[in-house]
Every structure is written in structure tokens, then in C-alpha cells.
Amino acid sequence: KRVGVLISGSGTNLQSLIDYTRDVSNNSCAEILLVISNKDSVQGLKRAKQAGINTKVINHTEYKSREEFDEAVSLSLEAAGVEIVCLAGFMRILSSDFVKKWHGRLLNIHPSLLPSFKGANAHKLVLESNVRISGCTVHFVAEEVDAGAILIQESVPVYPNDTESTLSERVKKVEHKAFPKALELVASEAVSLKPGGKLEWKHY
Numbered sequence: 001k002r003v004g005v006l007i008s009g010s011g012t013n014l015q016s017l018i019d020y021t022r023d024v025s026n027n028s029c030a031e032i033l034l035v036i037s038n039k040d041s042v043q044g045l046k047r048a049k050q051a052g053i054n055t056k057v058i059n060h061t062e063y064k065s066r067e068e069f070d071e072a073v074s075l076s077l078e079a080a081g082v083e084i085v086c087l088a089g090f091m092r093i094l095s096s097d098f099v100k101k102w103h104g105r106l107l108n109i110h111p112s113l114l115p116s117f118k119g120a121n122a123h124k125l126v127l128e129s130n131v132r133i134s135g136c137t138v139h140f141v142a143e144e145v146d147a148g149a150i151l152i153q154e155s156v157p158v159y160p161n162d163t164e165s166t167l168s169e170r171v172k173k174v175e176h177k178a179f180p181k182a183l184e185l186v187a188s189e190a191v192s193l194k195p196g197g198k199l200e201w202k203h204y
């Protein structure tokens, strides 16, 4: 399956997807063809270039509306023949037209155990709530932010003296395992998203 990855920053999740899909011992059904960033000169773009993967910067500030930005992103993905889109630290909310067009083929990784701690500052909310376990969630993207069907979750302990950076570092380690697994499930068609928004697991 042809995969496109949308990023906005460092791209460590992108790197884990590149490494996993290129490790022949994984017999991956996925191949990353295109990396799109809404921000220029982020480390994720360097990672893609080093891997010889096509990159494109589509700057949202150059578009009059969210829908027009999303349309430009979608057209680039389609032009490359992308079949599955992964949001890897992509920090723009996507319009419902985009989500509808890519329904069931659009994955996101969130740095908390959804449905707890939705939004752009999950680690901060986790620390403020004094929970003792956190982790990451890979889910299909739905119109409602961070509310799509959950594919994979991995947990980590939260320590009393944790900061956002010590927690995010611990969570990222399990993100880098969870995201490739989730992508493989979808790329191999072991799991799919039914129109009603529920998952259909074929090989379990």
C-alpha cells in the first residue's frame, strides 16, 4: 500500500514508520512515497530527504481557508497515488471534506490513552491530573478531533517528578512501536473501518 505521511515537526514517528517499512524482515505491506509538512525547515523534512522520500511543504498561511489548504494537501496525496495517510505530529485540524474523502485510510497517533486527555497539550493535562499511567493511541481520524476508532494503545508509567519532556520522551518510545503496528494492520487489510465508524477485525 502506498503511504503518505503528514508532519509539522521533528518527525520521530515518521522515522519509526520509515525504519519499520524498510526493514525487509517485517515484510511490510506499506511503502512511504510522500511526506508533506505544513511548516518549512522542520527536522522531519530532513529525515524524509535522508531516506530518499519525496517531500512537499504546503504552508497553511498561504491559503485563504482551511478547506483550500486541505484540498491542496489532498490533491498532492492523490497525485502521488497515496492510499493511506498517516498524521505523524501533524498539528492542523482537518476539515470534514478531507476526513470524508480519506475515511478509513487516515491514521493519527495521539500521546495519551484516549478518550482521556484529548487535544494539543495531552502531556500537560496528564501531569495536572496526577494519573499514574499514560501512553499513546493510534486511531482512525474522524471529524470529531481525537475521537476516531482506536486501533492500538500502549501504556507507560507516569512518575511523580515527571515533566512534559520526561513524559513525552517515555511516551514517544512506545509511539514508535505502536504506529508501525497500526499502519501494518491497515495496510495488510487485517482491520478496516466500517461506514458506521466501527472497526472490522478480519484476522483475529
Ligand SMILES: Nc1nc2ccc(CNc3ccc(C(=O)NCCCC(=O)O)cc3)cc2c(=O)[nH]1
Pocket: 087, 090, 091, 092, 093, 094, 095, 096, 099, 108, 119, 120, 141, 142, 143, 144, 145, 146, 147, 148
Ligand atoms: N478532523 C480531524 N482532524 C485532525 C487533525 C489532526 C489531528 C492530530 N491531533 C491534533 C489534535 C489537536 C490539535 C489542535 O487543537 N491544534 C491547535 C489548532 C490548530 C489548527 O487551528 O488547526 C491538532 C492536532 C487529529 C484530527 C482529528 O482527530 N480529526
Ligand SMILES: N[C@@H]1O[C@H](COP(=O)(O)O)[C@@H](O)[C@H]1O
Pocket: 008, 009, 010, 011, 012, 013, 014, 044, 088, 089, 090, 109, 110, 111, 136, 168, 172, 175
Ligand atoms: N501527535 C504527537 O506529536 C508528537 C510528534 O512527534 P514527532 O513524531 O514529530 O517526533 C508525538 O508525541 C505525537 O504523539
